[in-house]
Every structure is written in C-alpha cells, then in structure tokens.
Amino acid sequence: MRYSTPIITILISIALFLPQFSFSQVSLKTFHFDIHAHDENLSREVKIILESSYRRIVSFLEDSLTDVVSVYVVDSEEEFVSMVGNSFPDWGIGCAIPTRNLIILKSPRRFTYHRPFSQVVTHELAHIFLGKLSQGKRVPRWLDEGFAMYQSQEWRIGQDVAVGRAVLTGSVLPLSQIESVNAFKESKAQLAYTESFLAVSYLYREYGEGTIKELVTHLAHGTSIDLAFMRTIGSNYLSFQLEFEKHIKEKYNWVSFLGDTFLVWIGLAFLIVFLYLLKRRYAKKILKEWELEEQGIKRIDEFTDDQT
Template sequence: MRSLLICLAVILPSSLFAGGWAELQAPGLVLRFHDSDRASVGQLIDELSKGRQEVARHLGGGDGIGLTVYLTSSETAFREVTGGRIPHWGIGCAFPAERTIVLRKMPGQHEALLQTARHEISHILLYHLVSGRIPVWFNEGVAMWVAREWRLRQSAEVFYALFSGGLVPLDEIDEVLGFSSARANLAYTESLLAITYLIHLGGEEAVPRIVALLRKGDSFEQALQGTTGLSSTEFERHWKGYVSRRFSAGALMVTAQALWFYMTILVVAVYFGVRIRNRRRMREWETEDPVDSLPLNLRLKVSRREDHQL
C-alpha cells in the first residue's frame, strides 16, 4: 500500500495552516496547492470532485461531507506537510476526523494520484458515515475496491499464500500496522478479495447496504448477516473457499491478467528469437564467400568474368 490512513485523533501538522497555499474550490471540495502546481490543478479539482461523487455513490451516502485536499509535489514537501509521520514511499494519507487528505504528486503518475485520492476519500466518508467500529478488512477493502486497486503481482501473492497455507485470518487484519511489509501487503489484498466476495454474494448493493445498516445502528456482525445471511465466521469460511477456487493453478491460467502475461512473454520470446536469428545470419555472412550468396545466374556471370580475366 502506498497510501495511509491516520485513524488516531491527531493534531494536523502546523505546516498545513502556514501561508503559501493557493486554493481552488468545488462543491464539497477544497484543493490547496502551491503556485508551482497552478497549471495542473484546474483539471485535477474536476477529477477529484468526480471521484468524490463516485465514491459516495458506491458507499450509498456521504455526498454532503466536505473535504480538503492538499497537493504536494516533492517528498520534502510531503514530509513537511504530514509532519514526517508517513514513510518515504507514501504518496497519500488521510486525516479522517479533520476531513483532510494530503497527496504527493509524482511525475508521470497522474492516474496513481487519482487512485490514491479515491482510496483516501473512501476512508474519510466511511469514518463520518459510520459511527461504530468496523473491521479493518472492510475499511481497507472498500477503499481498494472504489479505487480499483488490483495488480497481477497481488494474484501471485495470494497464490503463494494459498500454496503455503499462509492466508491471514480476516479478524487478524485489525493488527495490520504491526505486520511485516509482505504480510501487510497480503492482508490488504485479502481485504479487497473479501469485498469482492461480498459483492459476489450480494451484488454491488451489498456494500451500501452494510453501510446503511451500520448507520441505522446495527453492529457490523448484524449488518454482515443481514446482507449475506452469514455470520462473520461463516462468511470467512465461504470466502476462503472462494479464494481457493479463484486462485487455483488452473483458474489463474485463464484469467485476463494471465493472458496478458502470456502475450508479454510471447512478444519477448519473438523479439529475442529474431535477434538470435539475425546474429546467426550475420555470422554466416561474415564467414561465407560473397559470391556464394548470389543467385545462380549471377554466380555464373562472375565466374565467367573471372575466367576471362585470367
């Protein structure tokens, strides 16, 4: 994960309130930036506003929750704004209680920036929509789902975990901040797969239905059972079966992502095959008599001319 959720009741870094920030506004959204980024923020605020509406639609509410987004353009600025509490690889974080997001703009990574923004928007909207505690797997899984975060590498991680018997139990994902990097990545991927399975059971309305039940005052256990007909224990057992089937060796061989992988391997193989053939041909040309490579009628003419010269 390259974005982080700051869930504690923290005080925002004082640098957020310092001068030097310019500002653009859209309904329910304030974008703050430095003058060096002014040329790109007009399009960005429109995209952020659209992303906010999209996330609210997926959650079934939250369109009236206002957000403030700070845009930084360097690791130094990002660390200064976040008080140095975010790892160097981080490109976004959310302060849900303050409805504030900090993003780090990376060269050539505009889509990743928007993806990170949707992820963080989900955290903030869920925080304000749902007053009770929700499992980390649901919080992170929903954020990854609305941000459309999935990579071929994650398939490999899950496949290896299944092969080695190392899936993280969903309730243990609550302790993800204490995990190693590899185990944390797996936990986040599992969170997304749990939401995928939830949608498999109840359609895309499953997530907003759970959110609605939580807003009504149900516990998460009640909301999950009311939506899927399964207790959390039953849900996890069925989910593990779903993951095992989806990431079996046979299933992975026919996924769209796998097909793209095979096509990439084929292109690389053809490329190197052509290079090897061309090198072999060059070596043959270097060792053979130039006359031998000519068509027969031309070789005869050359031979006759040489005989005549003799």
Template sequence: MKRRSVRVRPSFCPWARTSSSIWVRVRSSLVAALCFVLFTSAGAQETDWSQIESEGLTLLLPAREVLQGSYLLNQLVTLREEVADQLGDVPVPDVQVYVVRSARDFNTLTQNRIPHWGIGVAYPQAKTIILRYRPGQTEALLRTARHEFSHILLHHAIHETGNRVPVWFNEGLAMWVAREWRLQQSFGVAVAAIRGELIPLGEVNYVLGFGANRAHLAYDQSYLAVLFVVSLGGEGALERLVGDLRDGTPFDVALFRVTGRSADRFEADFAGFVSQRFGLRALVTSEAALWLYIVLLVLIVWAGVRRKNRRTLKRWEEEDPLEGLPLRLQAKIRRERDL
C-alpha cells in the first residue's frame, strides 16, 4: 500500500457520467475550451489530497480531512472484486476513488452537475468514482461505492463491443449489486402503482431531470425490472445477459435470450409484474399482506388486553381495600380507626 500527498486536478473533463448512468460525450472540438473554463474557475482550484493505492485502486481524500483511509481502501478493493464476480467475473480495471465530506468539495469535483439528492457519481470512461461521506454512514458509503463500481465494471466489460444498455438496466443492475432495496421503497412503489403513477422504463433515461421523489421511484422500478429479469431467466440470468453483451450481442437480443421476451413484451409484462406485487390486489392477497394482517391482529388484541387490564387496576384502586377482608376483620379494623 502506497501513501503520499499530492496536488491534483480532476482529469475526467471530456466525459460526464452521473448516478443515472447517462454518459455525455463532449464534442472533441469543444473539449479544450470546456476544460479551460471548468478548471480555471475559482471553484476548481488545485486541492491538496492524501493519496493511497492498493491493487490498482487509488483512493484520494482531502488532506484536511481525517478519515480511516487504509481501512476504507481495503474495503473498496474487496467490493470491486465482489462486484466483478457478481457481474460474471468481468475484467477489473484500475479505478480511482475520491471521497469527500463537504458538499462544496463534492460539487467542485462533479462540476455542480449532480442533482442535490446525489451522493455518488461514476465516470466510467475515466474509471473514476466520486463519493460523499457523511459522519456515521460508513455502510451507506460502501453501498454507494458498490453501486458505482457496477457502472464502471459494466461499461468496461462491454464498451469495446459498441453495445449500449438502457438506463433502467444499468441502474437496476447497480442497485441489485449494491443490495439497496429497503422496506420504504416497497411502500413508495405501492403508492405509485395504486395511483397509476408508475414510470415507463424508457422514461428512466431522463432521470436527471426528475425531482428527488420521482428519481427514487425511477431507480426503484429499475431494480424491480432487473429482479423481473432474474425471475424469468432463473439463476445466473444476469451473468448470462452480461456475458452476451460482452460477446457483442445487442441488448434487446440478449434480453430475449435470457427472458424469452422482446423489449416491448418485457416492458408490458413488467407492468403486470409490478401491479401483481404492489397493486391493490396485492394488498389483499399477497403472502406479505397476510403476515401484515396477522401482525395487526396481534397488535389489536394486545392493545385490547392492555386496555382491559388498565381498567381493572383503576377499579381496584377506587374500591375500599377493606371490602375484600372477612367481616370480623373489617369490624376490628374499623373499631381501631374510630379510637
């Protein structure tokens, strides 16, 4: 492991890749002018960085920050290998990862091109990831890193073939790799399904223009679409699909080979898949709903028993304690009170 302090400028100007998996290529005639404007501005001055390296992964931290750099580097190296294995043992490129705490540093590195809800970004062509770390959220940071590694590794696995993948697959695959699904996401999709506000998969391409809530819904649906691929293709479905893409097979053809459905049929069936799992009918008939009803019933019974016990205790407190004693003992106690 090598450690040194350096002064660097971001070197990924010709490419912009956001957490929505959209790559924007700057025309070659504009590259020089654009880089000059971006990196001679006040917001992009040189910064002191602490740089450590291991196994082809370079971690850069602002020198003024105190982070567990060595521990974090080891975790990132392990995550990169795990993601490569999940994608079907794809090649592992060298990667540089910037980790910053402040919104200012994050916005400077990303050139203020990331929506306010973004906390991670990957530039696949430059093999660069930028992550924002919040105190006490190491697990969230590593989960985001796993997500962004997926973008870079998928890009480098297929870019020489000229293949392009839909944003929903790129994002959904990254969420699947990062294990990002949580209970509240199920609730959000259920609300959208009931209201008829689900987003067509093709519109996920424009996620950068969405507000935070709609963007999160787009990501959640992307994850569910990848889950639908797995449900149709069975074990190893995603590895086979990525393998076909690496061989130069167009995405729609690879999707058909794995799922047995054309792109249009896949999206139509996916809408039914979501409605079946999250629509009104699912609220009544699903196994998860049944367990929810059981839990609610237990809570109702518990609340009823607790309320009854409180009433009994209150009644006992209001009663004369002598009434529960034998008559002779009651008379004796009353005589003593009268003395």
C-alpha cells in the first residue's frame, strides 16, 4: 500500500497533460509526429505538411527535435478551448505548447482560415522548434512569432500597406509591447505579427541567418537578453529595438511607397481597370441615349405616316 500514493499522483499528472476528448479520433503516427483528427484525409494532409516543414526547419536551424510531437486537429471551439484554455484569443486558430510537444489546430473543414492551412501548421511547428532550442527559457514574443512567420513564409501584399499606415499614423508598436499580443484585438494583433516578421527578417538580412539560433542559444544558457543581443549583434536589446523602429519608419512612408516599383505597377493596374470600367459604363450610357433617340424618331415617323 505504501506505493499507492505515488502511483496515483503519477496517474493524475498524466491525466492533466492529456487532451480531454470524449470522442474517438483518427490517429496517424510517423517517426516525428502523432497526428489526431476526425478526418483521415485531413490527417494525411497534416502529415505531409508537417514532414515537409520539419525537413525545412531542421535544415535551417541545423537542429532537430528529440521527442515526438502530438498534433490535434479539433472540430469545435469547445474542444479547442478545453486544450488551450480560456485565455487564448478568439481570433486564434492554432496553438503550440513547446513544453508539452503539443500542437492544437482548428480544423480547416470547420473554421474559416484567412491564410493557407499549410502556413498555420508550419507556423505552429516552428514554435515547437524554437521552444526546444530555448530549452524552456523566455524568448521575446516578437522573436518567437517572427521566427514562426519567417518559416511559414507568411507575407502578403496587404501587410505592406498595414505597416505603412501604422508608420504614417504614428501607431507602430514597439517590439516590447508585442509581449501582450494575446490581449490585442485582431487588427492590432495582425500588425504585431507583421512587425515580428519584419524584425526577424531584418535580423537575418543585416546580421546573417545564424543570428536567431545564436541569440536563442544564449538565452537558453541563461544569458540576459541585453547580453545575448550584445554577444550576437554587438548592441543591446534596446538599441536593436530603436534600430529596427528607425528602419521601418524609413522604409514604410509615402516616399518609399511611391518609389516602390512593384506597388507602382499594382497601382497602375488598378487605375487601368478603373478607367476601363468607367469608359465601359460611359459607352453603355451613350448607347442607351442613342437607343432612346432612335425610338423617339421612329415614333415621330409613325405619327407622320398616320397623319398622311
């Protein structure tokens, strides 16, 4: 009997870390993943995305995961909340918990995705990789999200406009504020994610692709964030934030928009389409007027014939 208490404690601990589902799910196992979904075809789709993304991130970081990652694709909001908790923002469609090697996704069959499902899957997997690299130590939220977006290649034309608007209206978010992104409304959160992507891209471009790994490795060893930045890029954390903020303010302004050849061509394309539609509408109006005039002439001719 003296062993009963530890055994019960272990069982309770295991139960707390297992997803609390009351239904049977399709399970697909690979060397790296244990995938659960209601739909077998969806499980296979997730497997293909995960394995492809896994190879790409391993190649990028030159590091792999040591444990199998459990992936759950859920069909309802209730199931999602039961796994991620009530504090998760309502605009979220995926969640990664690196300390538990766990990814939870809302099913694309049941929920609306505003970007490709593959990007979301890769995004969450990137969080698992960075969590493993950091060994559970705190990593700035913008760095975590920016790395995930960089790996999933999440960038759309509209994001340029969003950052430009933020610069012109003075509403650029300091990187330190992105720590509270889960409390943001969706539009502000999207700006936070976009800035995170730009910050990580800037680090890679200015200081090399090994920068993130080196920086996170320093943090994993217990180095303060100031010293980690100093050892990695030669300036402290605050200096980098100011440097990055200056960069986006210089890049995303009216002059840069006008000087961006790609955006100019996009603008010209919209202008051409607009002028075409305007011309077409005007032509229809003229034809209608001619038709009415012709009908009027016919009536006059008919009236004249009747009089004679």
